[in-house]
Amino acid sequence: MIASTLPASWYVDPGIAAAERRDVFGREWLCIGRDDALRRPGDYVATDVCGWQVLVVVDGDGRLRGHHNVCRHRAGPLVAAGCGSARSLVCRYHGWAYGLDGALRSARDFGAADGELDLDALSLHPVRVERWRSLLFVNVDLHGDAPPLLDALGTFADACQGFPMESLQTVAELEHPLACNWKTYADNYHEGYHVPLVHPGLNKEIDARRYEVTVDEAHRWVRHDAPARDGAVNEGRWLWRWPNLALNLYPSAMNVERYEPLDPGRCRLRYTYAAAPGIGEDELAAVLRVSGEITAEDVAICEAVQRGLASGAYDVGVLSPRHEGAVAAFHRWVRFAVDPASARL
Ligand code: FES
Ligand SMILES: [Fe+2]
Known part of the structure; x- marks a missing residue:
């Protein structure tokens, strides 16, 4: 036939475009290029993938961490698109500071009373990331059902x-x-x-x-x-x-x-x-x-x-x-x- x-x-x-973003690109492992720039703790790559602002960074233990490059205060960027190296992730808008693991460490000059702002609840939203044979893949995993990368590659x-x-x-x-x-x-x-x-x-x-x-x-x-x-x-x-x-x-x-x-x-x-x-x-x-x-x-x-x-x-x-x-x-x-x-x- x-x-x-x-x-x-x-x-x-x-x-249809919105459905594809949700059900195709929001579900699949997406290659964002090669991993040459990610060698030492603090090395990062930031990019736009189908509208998601993605940040991949090597943490203090040498592991890859993926975050949405979107501050929990008012959505500012932690780093500009591209690659570089940073000891912590300081928002470029009002200066909130996050660890490489995405945990919020301080909210600069925020002015809240002691204990009023729950820093633990304001970590960067995570993005799944895996490296395979020099290629970097991220998965925003909107549906929470993505298999590990190697299983997906088959x-x-x-x-x-x-x-x-x-x-x-x-x-x-x-x-x-x-x-x-x-x-x-x-x-x-x-x-x-x-x-x-x-x-x-x-x-x-x-x-x-x-x-x-x-x-x-x-x-x-x-x-x-x-x-x-x-x-x-x-x-x-x-x-x-x-x-x-x-x-x-x-x-x-x-x-x-x-x-x-x-x-x-x-x-x-x-x-x-x-x-x-x-x-x-x-x-x-x-x-x-x-x-x-x-x-x-x-x-x-x-x-x-x-x-x-x-x-x-x-x-x-x-x-x-x-x-x-x-x-x-x-x-x-x-x-x-x-x-x-x-x-x-
Ligand atoms: S948006 Fe990040 S500190 Fe304000
Ligand atoms: Fe062609």
């Missing part, structure tokens, strides 16, 4: 074996704003059907007719295989994991890609490139140039598709059994997360 796409309304509807972790992710160093971080729904970009990522038309340069390198996308339904991840035209062995592995992580792994480099919704018509694409120590500037520049060209081609088509989805002239499409099996799987997973009753029909 030929599978249908999600309806166009799911790509523009604020109600066989995806096996697929990454054989690549020296831990011995690489982060060499570049890039961000691209996209005028499309996050699923428009994910759909595009999930098929090589568009390669001959959208990526003429890449199409000269790979044999698009033999482009294969394999789906692991149990642990919700996808593998792409694209043989080189000249018969050269492709030493890389291109993997994707629900809901928004793509990993391109090579013998001496990797690219960590994630895309996060901002609102129904916009998302943000983030890349973290890492390479073996000593990569030459020319080699790195060449990698970034090729990646940038392919990204620009994908962004242009995805933004055009978003305009088509929003136009009112399109409702539901059909998916190629030959090329778009992973798109169909992705749509099942989205539907199951957002509307389990309809997904069983």
